[in-house]
Amino acid sequence: MYGMAIHDQVRTLARQRGSLEHLFVLISFGDLLGVPILPPYYSMRLLPFVVPLINNWKRRMLRERDLMDAIF
Numbered sequence: 814m815y816g817m818a819i820h821d822q823v824r825t826l827a828r829q830r831g832s833l834e835h836l837f838v839l840i841s842f843g844d845l846l847g848v849p850i851l852p853p854y855y856s857m858r859l860l861p862f863v864v865p866l867i868n869n870w871k872r873r874m875l876r877e878r879d880l881m882d883a884i885f
C-alpha cells in the first residue's frame with residue numbers, strides 16, 4: 814500500500830528538504846565557495862548545527878550537472 818499510495822510524495826518531499834538544507838548552508842557558509850552573504854559572526858553561531866552537513870554540501874555544490882540530473 815505504501816509504495817502505491819505515497820512513495821512518490823515522500824521521495825519528492827525528501828528531495829525538497831535536501832534542496833532547502835543545501836540552500837541554507839549556501840546562504841550561511843557561502844564564503845567557503847567564494848560567495849560571502851552573511852557576516853562571519855552569524856556564520857560562527859550557526860557552525861555547530863551545520864558541521865555534519867558541510868562535506869555533503871561541498872560535494873553536491875561542486876558536482877558537475879547534466880540535463881539528465883534535472884530529469885532524474
